[in-house]
Amino acid sequence: MQEPKNLKYLLFGGTFILANKLQFVGDKMVNVLTTKQWFLLLNILDLSKEGVPTVTSLASAMDTSRQNIAKMLESMEKTGLVEVVTSVADKRVRQVSMTPFGMSQVKIAENEAQYFLREVFSGLSEDELALGSKVMLKMMENLEQLKGNFK
Numbered sequence: 186m187q188e189p190k191n192l193k194y195l196l197f198g199g200t201f202i203l204a205n206k207l208q209f210v211g212d213k214m215v216n217v218l219t220t221k222q223w224f225l226l227l228n229i230l231d232l233s234k235e236g237v238p239t240v241t242s243l244a245s246a247m248d249t250s251r252q253n254i255a256k257m258l259e260s261m262e263k264t265g266l267v268e269v270v271t272s273v274a275d276k277r278v279r280q281v282s283m284t285p286f287g288m289s290q291v292k293i294a295e296n297e298a299q300y301f302l303r304e305v306f307s308g309l310s311e312d313e314l315a316l317g318s319k320v321m322l323k324m325m326e327n328l329e330q331l332k333g334n335f336k
Contacts, residue, residue, distance in 0.1 A: 196320070207305070214301045218266075218294045225257055226266065226291050229283050237280045240269070255279075266290060 211220035218226070228246045232238035240258065244251045258281060261267045266287035272278035283291070306314065 196324070200324075211298075211301055215294050215297045217290045217297070221257065222261060222266070223291070223294045223298065225254070225261070226283060226287060226294075229267065229281055230291070233282070237282060239272075240279045240281060243281060261287070 208220050211223075215223060225243065225247065228243055229238050232242055232246060240251050240254050243258075244254045247254065258267055258269050262269055265284055268282050268284055269279050270282075272280050309317070
């Protein structure tokens with residue numbers, strides 16, 4: 186992509202292009218899981234530190250819809266990566282846990298993903314990473330405020 190004169194255009198359009206390339210290349214380099222599955226499993230692990238994650242808590246953590254998470258979990262449950270059960274305390278709540286097979290796949294993916302992430306961020310200084318992180322967080326904050334207009 187050629188750098189346009191309008192840097193906002195680059196950040197706006199580049200975000201879509203970057204997301205697509207991250208997913209495409211990540212899916213090819215991390216063989217056992219798709220990048221979205223890997224991200225979901227990492228969120229399950231993270232949320233498990235505070236209790237049993239639910240479909241709703243995962244959707245919130247990943248900033249996506251419950252329907253999107255439910256669809257991904259349905260596919261991942263069929264392949265034995267996760268188990269989704271109805272809460273005993275509240276029949277409306279669906280709780281998610283990772284299976285031993287899912288855990289083994291996360292460990293395999295982690296090794297493959299380390300190389301992928303190293304390559305994605307190669308050549309970037311700590312200052313560039315810090316600045317890029319600040320820009321991304323500020324854009325996400327601005328979008329969250331805009332999202333509030335549509336509730």
